[in-house]
Amino acid sequence: MATQQPISILQYHQRTKHFLDHYAQGPGTLDWADQPDPFRRFEGCTRFQLPLAGQVSFPDFSLLQQGETIEAQAFSLKSLGLLMELAFGLSAWKQYGGDRWALRCNPSSGNLHPTEAYLINTAAEDLPAGLYHYLSHDHVLEKRGEWNTLPEFQGLLIGLSSIHWREAWKYGERAFRYCQHDIGHALAALSYAAAIQGWRVEILAEVSDADISGLLGLDREQDFLPKETESPDVLCRIQTGAFESASGMGSIDLADLAIDHWFGKANRLSHYHHYQWPVIDEAAQATIKPRTSEHCEPRASDHRLVLKPASQPAVDIIRQRRSAQQFDGQTPLALTEFFHLLQAVMPCSQVPFDLWPWTPKIHLFLFVHRVEGLPPGLYALPRDPERLETLKETMQDAFIWEPVDGTPEQLDLYCLLRADCRKAAKTLSCHQGIASDGAFSLAMVAEFGDELENEPWRYRRLFWESGLIGQALYLEAETFGMRGTGIGCFFDDAVHEVLGITESRFQSIYHFTVGKALEDKRLQTLPAYFHLNQAE
Incomplete structure (x- = not known):
């Protein structure tokens, strides 16, 4: 029997098109009782509670619109909490009858949120050095790994990954596309959250998917259920202005950041996985990125918007997005x-x-x-x-x-x-x-x-x-x-x-x-982290 050739990404794209007379392959029915858990947790990890930002009136969104220079905020647990909250945290809860669901600052197709965020910290004195997973539900960092000896690199890295199963549960074979949309939205949300504090985001374009996977522990099969693994997507450096002079702005020695001790196991997201979509795995395999020599510095421009800019606080604009x-x-x-x-x-x-x-x-x-x-x-x-x-x-x-x-x-x-x-x-x-x-x-x-x-x-x-x-x-x-x-x-x-x-x-x-949106008056809106106050 002839071996079937793996699908190319162009074949995947053609296969997952919607047509006027039929749609791309997807689930025939949705098992709402087995909808994937929107919150990834790593059981057995030490948790570090991040402070919530509360009311933040500065800066106005206008400063971001006009590209104005915002004074860089000091790097601390508080500023880190603000970064993660506005990039990946909850923005509100909606409730209808007995159903309640969370909204986030980074939007997602079907509100399924396949994107996971990881943080590598070697600099913050009020947070132990190590690798962390961000759990938006509780606004905590789960410590996934640490080093025997502190790496030479000083600074902050953010890695993003995708759990393709979360999207495929609803969207079938087209889900790989939607996961990539969500990574773009998450990158933009991270950029806005950093800019509010006078920081910038740099995509580390040269690193490979294998580099990211090893760095974030995504290749540790024993830590994940087989059908709920995470695929590496992108690694970013957060330029805060505090560490760049010490570590330089060149490429990072990722071998120096290899974790020595690992903690935690990923929670189960679904029980049954009724439908299987192997073409998504093939698409992911077809688009694996190798190491490249494309290190790029951010571009400069004198671009300005022409309209009188908005005077609302940037934090309010980010939180109210729906x-x-x-x-x-x-x-x-x-x-x-x-x-x-x-x-x-x-x-x-x-x-x-x-x-x-x-x-x-x-x-x-x-x-x-x-x-x-x-x-x-x-x-x-x-x-x-x-x-x-x-x-x-x-x-x-x-x-x-x-x-x-x-x-x-x-x-x-x-x-x-x-x-x-x-x-x-x-x-x-x-x-x-x-x-x-x-x-x-x-x-x-x-x-x-x-x-x-x-x-x-x-x-x-x-x-x-x-x-x-x-x-x-x-x-x-x-x-x-x-x-x-x-x-x-x-x-x-x-x-x-x-x-x-x-x-x-x-x-x-x-x-x-x-x-101009019409609001559904039947829905009740609850504050993003009201449940944390209730727990207290």
Whole structure:
């Protein structure tokens, strides 16, 4: 019998597309009684309680919007607690009848939260040196490992991983895509949380997945249940300004950080695992990243937003972010606010894109429904001006590519078609009204190109970049009293047909929408950590 060839990442992407007449493979039913536990715990670890930030009035979100320099805060357990809380912690609880569920500062497809965060500390004097897992439910650090001798490296590293099973429970084979979206959102949330304290996030682009797995203990099979393992995604250094002069800003000797003593076993997330999705494991295998020589420094820019920035505390904006479930279908967005939102997702040094050292690969195609002073229609926003001609050659010949008057500098927005696109936007986004009832919706179209054949691990980065864009839209929309929602369900090739895409050179990988949200009055909202006070 011939051995079956492992799936390539391009084959995975094609296999997991939704079509107008059928959806990608997913579970036939959902066993709600066996929904994966959204909180990973390591039993048998020493726990260190992080302080909750409480009310924090400084800085205003405007300082982040304008790229202003914020004085770096001293590194301490308090500042570390603020970082983890605003990046990965709880933002609120919702309750309906006897059901209660947590919301977090980093959004997730289906609120399933496959992303796990780890911290390597060699510097904080009020936290023992070691490797920690962050448990958002209790706002604690679980000590997973320590060293016999303190490493030479001084500083703070954050590692992110994904539990693919959490997403696959609901979304089946397409879940690998959604896990990568969530990593992008988590990176952006980390960037905002760091910027509030005058810190920056640096992606350690050169490290391999094997490096991350060994460093975080993800390769310790004895510590995890077989179907609930974690896949390594990304490792970041937090630049606080306190340690960089001592340790330098070059590459880190990861061998120096190898843990000598391990603690804890991962909790069980589900009991039955009724459905199996081996193609997800194949996709993860196909996109394993090796070590590379691509160390990049963050870029500098004088980019500024044109609109009068929001004066609300940045902490409040982060905590109040929600995914809209329904829009009113009426409220328009001011043209200046629309321009502001688009300028906020352009590549520059502004948060969260200051952590992204690579050339942008994501371009936006917008279905404009209710923007004052802008005719309804289909618009294009190339995020790399050098790709404009290629996009024109790829898309429909009938598109007019007319520059929009009055756009701010560094924002090249083009009208492709003047028409009422509400019905098309709704249909393309799996018949979801949120795509047509807001002020606008958009498709994030990624450059696939030949590099995915040679370096398939870059596939994951495309989704990370789209997550950065989504998180920026989420927070910026909140400053106008509007709300956003990420849309992972769309008919891939139907979108391509509308745009005129006939080859895999460009692919739509994420949709998003912004509008005036309708609040569900049946839901009760509870403070993020009210349960900790009850325990006391």
